[in-house]
Amino acid sequence: MVRFFVSSEELKQEEAALTEENAQHAKVLRLKPGETVLLCDGEGHEGVCEVVSTDGWRLRMLRRRDSQSEAAVKVSVYMALPKADKLEHVIQKATELGAYEIVTFPSARCVSRPDEKSLKKKLERWEKIAASAAEQSGRGRIPKVIVLNSLSEALARAAQADKALMFYEHEEALTLKMALSTGSFGTVSLLTGPEGGLEEAEVAQAREAGLQVCTLGKRILRCETAPLCALSAVMYQAGEF
Numbered sequence: 001m002v003r004f005f006v007s008s009e010e011l012k013q014e015e016a017a018l019t020e021e022n023a024q025h026a027k028v029l030r031l032k033p034g035e036t037v038l039l040c041d042g043e044g045h046e047g048v049c050e051v052v053s054t055d056g057w058r059l060r061m062l063r064r065r066d067s068q069s070e071a072a073v074k075v076s077v078y079m080a081l082p083k084a085d086k087l088e089h090v091i092q093k094a095t096e097l098g099a100y101e102i103v104t105f106p107s108a109r110c111v112s113r114p115d116e117k118s119l120k121k122k123l124e125r126w127e128k129i130a131a132s133a134a135e136q137s138g139r140g141r142i143p144k145v146i147v148l149n150s151l152s153e154a155l156a157r158a159a160q161a162d163k164a165l166m167f168y169e170h171e172e173a174l175t176l177k178m179a180l181s182t183g184s185f186g187t188v189s190l191l192t193g194p195e196g197g198l199e200e201a202e203v204a205q206a207r208e209a210g211l212q213v214c215t216l217g218k219r220i221l222r223c224e225t226a227p228l229c230a231l232s233a234v235m236y237q238a239g240e241f
Helices: 008-012 020-029 086-097 116-136 151-158 176-180 200-209 226-237
Strands: 003-005 015-017 036-040 045-053 058-066 074-080 101-105 144-147 163-167 187-192 212-214
Touching: 003 020, 003 116, 008 036, 008 045, 036 058, 074 086, 074 151, 074 226, 086 101, 086 116, 086 226, 101 151, 116 144, 151 187, 151 200, 163 176, 163 226, 176 212, 176 226, 187 226, 200 212
Parallel strands: 003 036, 074 101, 074 187, 101 144, 163 187, 163 212
Antiparallel strands: 015 058, 036 045, 045 058
């Protein structure tokens, strides 16, 4: 079923109309009166609607429900600011895989350190990428993209999850499989470093904050590969695949 993202207020209405980009999309799809579509508020709620007329793209609400495409486990992806457009790739794919939110932050070896003005523009673009990926993949929720000011702030926030994990290429004792096999969890945080990796002092800081430090195997993964690999493994363990 075709879905369109609208505001929470629009979803509460018994009658609605598609406007701007949504109207253009409906026109391209050649929707006809009598067909059903989904309106989603991006927060996990949706409404099944019938197309009443293509003149103004008027819709009638049939029923509302919680989104049926969201993962039971809420996974937060924490990624240190990478170079170029690597974060854009991670936002798109993490959204498709079911991430609850994507959080980025600076760490000691980050090369990318955008100023406040450029960061604001980047955030707007990242949010659009998340929204587009959510629509394409049939999500009922648009993952929030959050920018934090420091690793310390990221660690404190990530530690609040039921299962808080950091990945470090020099860790050998604890695997991701081992970390996920103990205890139940409804929320998970996955924290990865930038291109140059994390410093030992940062890993020690993560342990002190309460995160488990894991390995993702014998091979060193690129900074844009590691979070997606870990996210996929968590979704598999949670029965989403």
